[in-house]
Amino acid sequence: MESLLYSILGVLVSLILAFTVGMTYMGLSRKITARIQNRIGPPFYQNFIDAMKLYSKSTGIHHGVMHHLGPAFIMVTSVMSLMIIPILNDSAFFTNMNFHGDLIFLLYIMTFGPLGMALGAGQTGNPNSAIGVTRGLSQMVGFEIPWVMAIIALMIRYDTSSIVDIMNIQADAGRWIMFSSPFTFIAALLAMLGMFRYSPFDIVGAPTELASGPMSENGGKYLFTMMSSSSIFAFAKLTLYVNLFMGGADNLLVLIIKTFALYMVPLLYGTVSPRYRTEQAVRYFWGWPSFFGLLAILYAVFF
Amino acid sequence: MINDKNSQKIVDHIHNFARKHSLWVLAYGTGCGAIEIPPTMTSRYDAERLGVRGAATPRQADLLLITGYLTTKTLKRVIRVYEQMQDPKYVIGFGSCTINGGMYYDSYNTINALDRYLPVDVYINGCMPRPEAVIAGFTKLQELITAGKADGAAKYKEKLEWYRKNQKNVIPNWTMPEYNW
Numbered sequence A: 001m002e003s004l005l006y007s008i009l010g011v012l013v014s015l016i017l018a019f020t021v022g023m024t025y026m027g028l029s030r031k032i033t034a035r036i037q038n039r040i041g042p043p044f045y046q047n048f049i050d051a052m053k054l055y056s057k058s059t060g061i062h063h064g065v066m067h068h069l070g071p072a073f074i075m076v077t078s079v080m081s082l083m084i085i086p087i088l089n090d091s092a093f094f095t096n097m098n099f100h101g102d103l104i105f106l107l108y109i110m111t112f113g114p115l116g117m118a119l120g121a122g123q124t125g126n127p128n129s130a131i132g133v134t135r136g137l138s139q140m141v142g143f144e145i146p147w148v149m150a151i152i153a154l155m156i157r158y159d160t161s162s163i164v165d166i167m168n169i170q171a172d173a174g175r176w177i178m179f180s181s182p183f184t185f186i187a188a189l190l191a192m193l194g195m196f197r198y199s200p201f202d203i204v205g206a207p208t209e210l211a212s213g214p215m216s217e218n219g220g221k222y223l224f225t226m227m228s229s230s231s232i233f234a235f236a237k238l239t240l241y242v243n244l245f246m247g248g249a250d251n252l253l254v255l256i257i258k259t260f261a262l263y264m265v266p267l268l269y270g271t272v273s274p275r276y277r278t279e280q281a282v283r284y285f286w287g288w289p290s291f292f293g294l295l296a297i298l299y300a301v302f303f
Numbered sequence B: 001m002i003n004d005k006n007s008q009k010i011v012d013h014i015h016n017f018a019r020k021h022s023l024w025v026l027a028y029g030t031g032c033g034a035i036e037i038p039p040t041m042t043s044r045y046d047a048e049r050l051g052v053r054g055a056a057t058p059r060q061a062d063l064l065l066i067t068g069y070l071t072t073k074t075l076k077r078v079i080r081v082y083e084q085m086q087d088p089k090y091v092i093g094f095g096s097c098t099i100n101g102g103m104y105y106d107s108y109n110t111i112n113a114l115d116r117y118l119p120v121d122v123y124i125n126g127c128m129p130r131p132e133a134v135i136a137g138f139t140k141l142q143e144l145i146t147a148g149k150a151d152g153a154a155k156y157k158e159k160l161e162w163y164r165k166n167q168k169n170v171i172p173n174w175t176m177p178e179y180n181w
Helices: A003-037 A047-057 A065-084 A102-109 A112-124 A127-158 A163-173 A182-196 A218-244 A251-272 A278-286 A288-303 B004-022 B032-041 B072-084 B131-147 B152-158 B162-172
Strands: B023-028 B052-054 B061-066 B092-095 B122-124
Touching: A003 A047, A003 A065, A003 A218, A003 A251, A003 B004, A003 B032, A003 B152, A047 A218, A065 A112, A065 A218, A102 A127, A102 A163, A102 A218, A112 A127, A127 A163, A127 A182, A127 A278, A163 A218, A163 B004, A182 A218, A182 A251, A182 A278, A218 A251, A278 B162, B004 B023, B023 B131, B032 B061, B052 B072, B061 B072, B072 B162, B092 B131, B092 B152, B122 B131, B152 B162
Parallel strands: B023 B052, B023 B061, B061 B092, B092 B122
Antiparallel strands: none
């Protein structure tokens, strides 16, 4: 009973942590992008101000029930994936509600958000939303293949589908999976570029081309929900990568350093890249990332 | 306690702080003034450091920036866009054309004073106003928001009949609903 209470408390604390850290990362990404473009840029807490403003706006739009539920679906997905990802190694609070087989569950639940967004955006009747959703699902078909291959390679190699087991294996061996199965890491890292939807893979919410795509009819509180859930989801994904490939983290400071270093990969790659077309993006993921994924599976099976 | 006048004042203060530092601009760039927006946003003048950022659609925007003259045809679209924006919303009239018609003052199909058709919070004078002037306009709007005086949207709702009459005078084939939120 007491452990259940600890888990629930841990989920709440990690939710607040994920929101704060995710929003700060998004704000820092705007600052870093600005500095790369030789601008001063907004302060790093700009996203908190934006969130507060969006929350204080009134919303008088009604397109149907699914339109109201779409942002909620995305939020549910983010919180659910955060709930089963352990934040720290061997901590009473931050192990969260993970269980055996949670990697397989994660693979399912991470695709639920875009589907919910597709339903919500579909009902608005805005043509930009429809195009954005189509692009998003095509892109998901692209990056899911190397990502699933990497996860399957991990499962075959270490004979487990639990995130905590994989973290313990790394702790016992004293070696990160990043180094002991490098092909897996490369495939997952390249898939991460698509997952974060920074340039050149920002084909879904392209602001000038599609008028921000699926969220073009969502303002105010809906946009606030989408923004905060994407921050939480970003933190959850980064933590998952740190857990799987970089040996997890012993305390919050290490976690923040590791996730931030990992976050720089899609961000910095994005700031110097123009946007791909949809078919180029899909072809990219079915090229080298899938090749490395295949290599990782072969390596896991035969060595 | 929540409906207490003083606590409402505190909430308003916090909200106004957020609104002031996060203005998402929808630039209605049909006039020639749109050419001054890119230098305002990019590295030379960098309006993003004030929290001013481009919004993609009217649903997400706080601030409608009308850059230059409006023909009667585009006025119809501007009204539609303005009414699709969510409260609180502000309008900046940009350039002389929105004030008195500017160089198009005697044209047969442009409107002369924007204020008769939409509630304008801040005017930026000039033909064209330079990016410094545009940023000064944003700062002026921020001051008005802090003081709680940027209430164009409330005025529009209050005097809707007057605005509608003026709009219908210049738009002959009115096919829009009476109010499209």
